[in-house]
Amino acid sequence: GAVVSQHPSWVICKSGTSVKIECRSLDFQATTMFWYRQFPKQSLMLMATSNEGSKATYEQGVEKDKFLINHASLTLSTLTVTSAHPEDSSFYICSAAGAGATYEQYFGPGTRLTVT
Amino acid sequence: SQQGEEDPQALSIQEGENATMNCSYKTSINNLQWYRQNSGRGLVHLILIRSNEREKHSGRLRVTLDTSKKSSSLLITASRAADTASYFCATRRISSGSARQLTFGSGTQLTVLP
Secondary structure, three states, rough: OEEEEEEEEEEEEEEOOEEEEEEEEEOHHHOOEEEEEEOOOOEEEEHHHHHHOOOOOOOOOOOOOOOOEEEOOOOOOEEEOOHHHOHOOEEEEEEEOOOOOOOOEEEOOEEEEEEE | OOOEEEEEOEEEEEEOOOOOEEEEEEOOOEEEEEEEOOOOEEEEEEEEEEEOEEEEEEEEEEEEEOOOOEEEEEEOOOHHHHHHEEEEEEEEEEEEEEEEEEEOOOOEEEEOOO
């Protein structure tokens, strides 16, 4: 089946710094990638949808200048949390969809971000 | 935004028993999917049921869909301790077109006691 990886799997950073999270589709071309955020014991909330080569579409309430998304290739999307604050601490999950994929989306294993 | 609600929020059963989780949603959908998430891990796709289907089986899983009531249920038969996880329903709205956006329910935390 299709595999999506995320790197890093966990990261701790200090307030005010920026953190980049990578999402890669390993064996298929992801024309669309999605970024979700999940707080403890809560559901996944869609943050943004990105199509390869174009600007991401952000969900209402998500600051696009704070959460920078780049989808420069069919196998890689990055999420950069800029000027991170403790309230940005969360589990970030990406998913990918592509032509020919069996399922709607394939999910990455997630990245645990802790901002101190 | 959250599309649906799931109940129960938490379910604890003995190994061997059946577990039933319900999901309700609000808008017309293209399909509904169920995912499983082990604590601190990513999501695993379990089953997809299209809006024109009423029931689907996959191994020990049985999913039903009632579009008139905008609800779905996931039944896990003969549960095992390894089934302990959070289960989420997710819907793809008809209006999402090619965007393939999914909206997740609130989830059910299932604990299967050995």
